[in-house]
Amino acid sequence: MADRVPMTTAGESRLREELQKLKSEDRPRVIAAISDAREHGDLKENAEYHAAREQQSFIEGRIQEIEGKLSAAQVIDVTTMDNTGKVIFGTTVHLLNMDSDEQVVYKIVGEDEADIKAGKISISSPIARAWWAKAKAMSWRFVCPRAPWNTKSRKWNTSDQAQVHKKAGLG
Numbered sequence: 001m002a003d004r005v006p007m008t009t010a011g012e013s014r015l016r017e018e019l020q021k022l023k024s025e026d027r028p029r030v031i032a033a034i035s036d037a038r039e040h041g042d043l044k045e046n047a048e049y050h051a052a053r054e055q056q057s058f059i060e061g062r063i064q065e066i067e068g069k070l071s072a073a074q075v076i077d078v079t080t081m082d083n084t085g086k087v088i089f090g091t092t093v094h095l096l097n098m099d100s101d102e103q104v105v106y107k108i109v110g111e112d113e114a115d116i117k118a119g120k121i122s123i124s125s126p127i128a129r130a131w132w133a134k135a136k137a138m139s140w141r142f143v144c145p146r147a148p149w150n151t152k153s154r155k156w157n158t159s160d161q162a163q164v165h166k167k168a169g170l171g
Contacts, residue, residue: 003072004072004073004074005069005072005073005074005110005111005112006073006074006076006089006110006123007069007073007074007075007076007109007110007112007113008075008076008077008078008090008109008110008113009075009076009077009078010113011109011110011112011113012070012073012075014113015066015069015070015073015112016070018062018066019063019066019067019070022059022062022063022066023063026059027056027059027060027063030052030055030056030059031056033048033052033055034049034052034053034056036048037049037052069112073110076089076090078090087108087131087132088108088132089108089109089123090107090108090109091107091108092105092106092107092108093105093106093107093108093131104119105119106119106120106121106127106128107119107120107121108121108122108123108128108131109121109122109123110122110123111123111124
């Protein structure tokens with residue numbers, strides 16, 4: 001059996017939505033395009049037919065990929081996680097680069113959810129592994145390809161937990 005892959009509930013939801021769209025909209029559309037292209041005659045020189053078949057191959061491959069990811073997913077609802085006092089999956093980390101005073105914020109998420117521009121980094125990324133199980137206000141040196149990075153975690157939280165607590169009037 002394949003290893004379980006951590007994923008947030010939001011990540012699972014996005015994959016399920018994409019899968020639904022592929023199956024209910026994109027697949028029928030491309031099947032209709034193949035049918036229309038077949039009616040144009042000789043398939044050897046029919047560019048529309050070949051383009052539609054290529055699109056069909058892409059869609060079927062993506063469907064299989066998503067289904068595989070969902071079957072291997074360990075969906076973690078970060079709103080139900082205990083506050084361990086350390087950086088774990090689902091944690092939003094507020095960091096200070098002690099060399100440049102630059103502040104950055106990253107959330108540790110599953111591999112398929114990672115988007116550095118949105119401040120989401122993969123749990124398997126080197127920087128997330130370097131932060132793993134570090135305590136709040138702890139300083140450490142992280143060596144990245146550009147240069148060593150002396151960091152200090154200013155604060156951290158599981159942002160989804162913080163939003164739940166705010167809605168409940170707890171924080």
